[in-house]
Amino acid sequence: MHKSELEKYFETNEKRILQEYFDLLRFKSISTDPAYHQDCLDCAVWLQRALEQLTFKTELIETPGKPVLLAERSGKPDAPRIVFYGHYDVQPADPLDLWESPPFEPEIRNGRVYARGALDNKGQTFYFLKAVEALVAADALDASLTIILEGEEESGSGGIITIMDTLRSRISGDVLLVCDTDCFRPGLPTIVMGLRGLVKLEVRLDGPKRDLHSGLNGGVCKNPAQELARVIATLHDENGRIAVEGYYEGIREPNAEEQSFLDQLGFSAEEYERENGVPPTGGEHELHPLVRIGFQPTIEVNGMYAGYTGAGAKTIIPSSATVKLTSRLAGKQNPVDCLARLKAHIQKHAPAGMQLHFIDHGVGGPAFSVDLDSPYVSQARTLLRSLFETEPMLLWEGGSIPVVSALAESTAGEALVVGFGLASDNIHAPNESFAISRFKEGFLYVATALQALKRA
Amino acid sequence: MHKSELEKYFETNEKRILQEYFDLLRFKSISTDPAYHQDCLDCAVWLQRALEQLTFKTELIETPGKPVLLAERSGKPDAPRIVFYGHYDVQPADPLDLWESPPFEPEIRNGRVYARGALDNKGQTFYFLKAVEALVAADALDASLTIILEGEEESGSGGIITIMDTLRSRISGDVLLVCDTDCFRPGLPTIVMGLRGLVKLEVRLDGPKRDLHSGLNGGVCKNPAQELARVIATLHDENGRIAVEGYYEGIREPNAEEQSFLDQLGFSAEEYERENGVPPTGGEHELHPLVRIGFQPTIEVNGMYAGYTGAGAKTIIPSSATVKLTSRLAGKQNPVDCLARLKAHIQKHAPAGMQLHFIDHGVGGPAFSVDLDSPYVSQARTLLRSLFETEPMLLWEGGSIPVVSALAESTAGEALVVGFGLASDNIHAPNESFAISRFKEGFLYVATALQALKRA
Numbered sequence: 001m002h003k004s005e006l007e008k009y010f011e012t013n014e015k016r017i018l019q020e021y022f023d024l025l026r027f028k029s030i031s032t033d034p035a036y037h038q039d040c041l042d043c044a045v046w047l048q049r050a051l052e053q054l055t056f057k058t059e060l061i062e063t064p065g066k067p068v069l070l071a072e073r074s075g076k077p078d079a080p081r082i083v084f085y086g087h088y089d090v091q092p093a094d095p096l097d098l099w100e101s102p103p104f105e106p107e108i109r110n111g112r113v114y115a116r117g118a119l120d121n122k123g124q125t126f127y128f129l130k131a132v133e134a135l136v137a138a139d140a141l142d143a144s145l146t147i148i149l150e151g152e153e154e155s156g157s158g159g160i161i162t163i164m165d166t167l168r169s170r171i172s173g174d175v176l177l178v179c180d181t182d183c184f185r186p187g188l189p190t191i192v193m194g195l196r197g198l199v200k201l202e203v204r205l206d207g208p209k210r211d212l213h214s215g216l217n218g219g220v221c222k223n224p225a226q227e228l229a230r231v232i233a234t235l236h237d238e239n240g241r242i243a244v245e246g247y248y249e250g251i252r253e254p255n256a257e258e259q260s261f262l263d264q265l266g267f268s269a270e271e272y273e274r275e276n277g278v279p280p281t282g283g284e285h286e287l288h289p290l291v292r293i294g295f296q297p298t299i300e301v302n303g304m305y306a307g308y309t310g311a312g313a314k315t316i317i318p319s320s321a322t323v324k325l326t327s328r329l330a331g332k333q334n335p336v337d338c339l340a341r342l343k344a345h346i347q348k349h350a351p352a353g354m355q356l357h358f359i360d361h362g363v364g365g366p367a368f369s370v371d372l373d374s375p376y377v378s379q380a381r382t383l384l385r386s387l388f389e390t391e392p393m394l395l396w397e398g399g400s401i402p403v404v405s406a407l408a409e410s411t412a413g414e415a416l417v418v419g420f421g422l423a424s425d426n427i428h429a430p431n432e433s434f435a436i437s438r439f440k441e442g443f444l445y446v447a448t449a450l451q452a453l454k455r456a
Numbered sequence: 457m458h459k460s461e462l463e464k465y466f467e468t469n470e471k472r473i474l475q476e477y478f479d480l481l482r483f484k485s486i487s488t489d490p491a492y493h494q495d496c497l498d499c500a501v502w503l504q505r506a507l508e509q510l511t512f513k514t515e516l517i518e519t520p521g522k523p524v525l526l527a528e529r530s531g532k533p534d535a536p537r538i539v540f541y542g543h544y545d546v547q548p549a550d551p552l553d554l555w556e557s558p559p560f561e562p563e564i565r566n567g568r569v570y571a572r573g574a575l576d577n578k579g580q581t582f583y584f585l586k587a588v589e590a591l592v593a594a595d596a597l598d599a600s601l602t603i604i605l606e607g608e609e610e611s612g613s614g615g616i617i618t619i620m621d622t623l624r625s626r627i628s629g630d631v632l633l634v635c636d637t638d639c640f641r642p643g644l645p646t647i648v649m650g651l652r653g654l655v656k657l658e659v660r661l662d663g664p665k666r667d668l669h670s671g672l673n674g675g676v677c678k679n680p681a682q683e684l685a686r687v688i689a690t691l692h693d694e695n696g697r698i699a700v701e702g703y704y705e706g707i708r709e710p711n712a713e714e715q716s717f718l719d720q721l722g723f724s725a726e727e728y729e730r731e732n733g734v735p736p737t738g739g740e741h742e743l744h745p746l747v748r749i750g751f752q753p754t755i756e757v758n759g760m761y762a763g764y765t766g767a768g769a770k771t772i773i774p775s776s777a778t779v780k781l782t783s784r785l786a787g788k789q790n791p792v793d794c795l796a797r798l799k800a801h802i803q804k805h806a807p808a809g810m811q812l813h814f815i816d817h818g819v820g821g822p823a824f825s826v827d828l829d830s831p832y833v834s835q836a837r838t839l840l841r842s843l844f845e846t847e848p849m850l851l852w853e854g855g856s857i858p859v860v861s862a863l864a865e866s867t868a869g870e871a872l873v874v875g876f877g878l879a880s881d882n883i884h885a886p887n888e889s890f891a892i893s894r895f896k897e898g899f900l901y902v903a904t905a906l907q908a909l910k911r912a
Contacts, residue, residue: 032768092770155768196671200769209733211885214756215652215855218784219739219748225757232685277665279809283675292675300670301681302772307759312488312611313656313817314548315782316758316884326771328674353735361769399671428772429667
C-alpha cells in the first residue's frame with residue numbers, strides 16, 4: 001500500500017478507529033497502584049481480542065504482576081521478522097484537579113485526544129495496530145510479526161523481566177520496533193538511538209515514635225525532615241554532578257559522529273524555557289543539554305513528604321520523612337550496582353539514632369543504544385525521508401523503556417525506536433494528549449516500514 | 457480554703473466538672489484552619505457564659521482573627537491584682553488515623569482524659585476556672601482577677617497581637633499567671649522561668665509550569681524538590697548550629713545561678729530516648745540539652761511536600777515544592793529581624809530560574825523570661841513546696857506562648873508560669889491526654905495561689 005492508499009484507508013475508517021482508540025483509553029490501567037489491577041487485566045484481554053481479529057495467534061502470559069500479551073503472525077519466508085514492543089499500562093492520573101476533562105473519559109479538543117495514555121503508550125501502540133489492520137485488510141503484510149504488549153512499563157516492568165528468559169526463547173527476529181518516543185520537534189521524524197536505564201528507590205527516615213512538639217523538643221530531637229533534606233542534598237555536588245561514589249562507572253562521552261547528530265538537532269534554551277517555564281540549567285553545567293539528557297545519569301526526587309501538609313502551620317517535629325527517587329542510567333551503568341551504590345550513599349549520610357527504610361520499586365533496567373552503522377537505521381532514515389519529505393533526526397533520548405535492552409537481544413541488538421509524541425503532549429502529567437494528525441503520521445510510518453524494511 | 461477543703465470540693469463536684477470539661481473539649485476550635493472558624497467562636501461564647509456564672513464582667517473583644525475573651529472581677533483593696541492568660545484554640549488533629557478515640561469526643565481511659573486540647577490549653581484553663589469557682593462559692597476569692605482567653609495561640613496569636621495596645625491599656629496587675637506548661641517530671645511542680653519566642657514561615661519553590669517527565673527532562677530541568685532540600689540543608693551547619701547570618705544576635709548563655717537550677721533538673725538522655733524513641737542528639741552538640749532547649753534558637757521543618765506522594769512510583773520532576781518552617785527564639789532575639797534574616801538566607805540560597813514564594817503565618821513573638829529574684833517566684837516556690845511536699849524545679853522551657861512577653865508588660869514583667877502537663881501527654885500529636893490526677897493538682901495549685909499570693 002502506497003502513502004495515498006494508506007491515507008485513504010485512514011480517512012475512510014477514522015471514525016471507527018477513534019471509537020476503538022477511546023475504548024482502549026477508558027481502561028484505568030494504572031499499573032503502579034494495586035487498586036487498578038483488574039483494569040489492567042481487562043485492558044490486556046481487550047487487546048488480545050483486537051489482535052485475534054487481525055488473525056494473530058495470541059497468548060496472555062501470566063507473570064507475578066500484570067500479564068504479557070504475546071501475539072504472532074507468520075509472513076513470507078524471505079520477508080523480515082519484525083518484533084514490536086509496547087505497553088498497555090499508564091501512569092497515575094493525579095493531581096486530578098488539574099485535568100480539564102476526566103483522565104479516563106477521552107475527549108477531542110482542537111484536534112487532540114485528551115486522556116491518560118492518549119500518547120504514552122496506548123496511542124502509539126494503537127496506531128501500530130491500525131497500520132497492521134490496514135495491511136492485513138489489503139493482504140499486504142509480508143513480514144512476520146511478533147507483538148509483545150506488557151502491563152508494567154510505568155512501574156518498573158517487573159512482570160516481563162521475570163519471564164524474560166522464557167519470552168526470549170520464543171522470539172527470534174531481525175529487528176525490534178518500538179513506538180514510545182517523541183519527535184524532537186513537530187514535523188521532524190526522529191529515530192531514537194539511545195534510551196536511558198532506570199532505577200527506583202523510596203526512602204523513609206523514621207525519627208521519634210510520634211510527632212513531637214517542636215518547642216519542647218526543638219534543639220534536642222533531630223528532625224527527620226531536615227535530616228532527609230540534608231541527605232537529598234548530598235546526592236549532587238555544587239556543579240549538579242551526582243556525588244554517589246562510583247556512580248559514573250560505565251558512562252562515556254558521545255563520539256564525534258554522535259556529537260554531530262546532536263548538533264544538528266539545534267537545542268534551543270529559549271525554546272525549552274518557553275515550553276517549560278524554566279531554563280535548562282539542571283544537571284552538569286558544563287555539558288551540552290543533549291549530552292546531559294542522552295549520555296549522563298540523573299538522580300531525581302519524584303516526590304517527598306513529611307509532617308503537617310494542611311492549611312496554616314503546626315508546630316511539630318515530624319516522626320518520619322519520605323522521598324521517592326528515580327535514577328536514569330546511561331552508557332553501560334549496571335542497574336543493580338547503581339541501586340546498591342545509591343543505598344550505600346544514603347546509608348552513609350543518614351543520621352545516627354534514626355531508622356532508615358528502603359522500599360524498592362524494582363530495578364528498571366540498563367540503558368539501551370543502537371549502533372550508528374545499523375542497516376535498519378539506514379533503511380528507516382530512507383523511508384522516513386521519503387514519507388515525510390524531510391531529513392529525520394537521530395536522538396539520544398532521556399526517557400527509559402526498561403526492557404528494550406533485554407528484548408533487543410532477540411534481534412541481535414537491532415532496534416528502530418521511532419515515535420510521534422511531542423514534549424508538549426504532557427505525558428506523565430495532567431492533560432496528556434495526542435494530536436490526531438500525529439496519530440496518523442505514526443500510522444503511515446508503521447504501515448510503510450512494515451512493507452519497506454528488508455532483511456539486512 | 458485549705459487543701460483538705462479544696463480536695464473535698466473537687467471530689468464532691470468531680471462528675472459535673474468532668475462533664476463541663478468534656479463539653480469544652482468537644483468544640484473543634486482549630487484556629488489555623490479556616491474551616492473551623494465558627495467552632496472557635498462557639499467555644500469563646502461558651503467560656504464567656506461560664507465566666508458570667510462566676511460573677512465576672514465579660515467582653516468578647518473582636519480582632520481580625522478570633523475574639524479575645526476578657527473577664528474581670530474586683531477583689532479586696534489590698535489583695536493582689538492577678539491577670540490570667542490562657543487560650544481556647546487547639547492544634548489540628550491530624551493524622552486522624554493514629555487516634556485511638558476521636559479527637560473531639562473525649563474519653564477517659566486509665567484515669568486520663570483523651571482529646572485534642574485535653575491538656576493544651578483547655579485542660580489547664582479549665583482547672584483554673586474550677587479553682588476560681590470553688591473560691592467564689594466559698595466567698596474566699598479576695599484577689600482581683602482579670603482573665604484573658606485568646607483563640608489563636610496555636611496559629612501565631614495574630615488577633616490578640618493586633619489589639620494588644622488597647623488590651624494593655626485596660627489591664628493593670630501585679631502578676632501574670634499562665635498555666636500552659638509541663639512539670640519537668642511527674643510529681644515535680646515546675647516554675648517556668650523562660651519561654652522561647654516563635655516565628656513561622658512557609659516557603660514554596662515553583663519550578664516548571666507543570667510536572668515534567670523525569671526522563672525527558674532529567675539532567676536539564678532543575679528539580680524544585682531537590683533544590684528545596686538543598687536550601688533546607690543550608691539552614692544548619694554540620695554541628696547543628698543555625699547557619700543564618702546574624703541569627704544569634706541577642707542570644708546569651710545561662711549565668712551560674714541559672715546553670716545550677718538546670719543541673720538540679722538532672723536531664724537524662726536515656727529517659728529522653730525511652731520516652732521518644734530517639735536520642736537527644738539534635739541541635740548544637742557541645743551544649744547541654746537543657747541549654748539547647750531553654751537558651752538557644754531553633755529552625756524546624758514542621759512539614760514538607762512535593763510531587764507524587766501516593767502508592768508506588770511516578771517518574772516526574774515536580775512543578776513545585778513546599779516547606780513549613782518555624783523558628784523558636786531565645787534571649788533577646790527580635791522576631792521581625794529573625795524572620796527577615798531567615799527570608800534573606802533562603803532567597804540567597806534559592807536557585808536561579810525558579811520562583812520563590814513566602815507565605816507568612818504571623819510573627820509569633822519574642823522569647824520571655826522571669827528574673828531569678830522575682831518576689832512572686834519566691835512566693836510560688838514556698839506555696840508549691842508546702843502544697844506538694846517537694847522542692848519545685850525552675851526550668852527554662854523550649855515552648856512558646858507568643859503573647860506572654862507582651863502581656864507581662866501589664867504586670868511590670870512579673871509572671872508565674874506553672875503548669876501540670878507532662879511530655880508524655882502528646883500535645884500537638886495524636887492521642888493527646890491529661891491525667892485527672894494532675895488536673896486536680898492544677899486545681900489545688902491555682903486555688904492555693906489565688907489565696908496565698910501577697911502584693912510584693
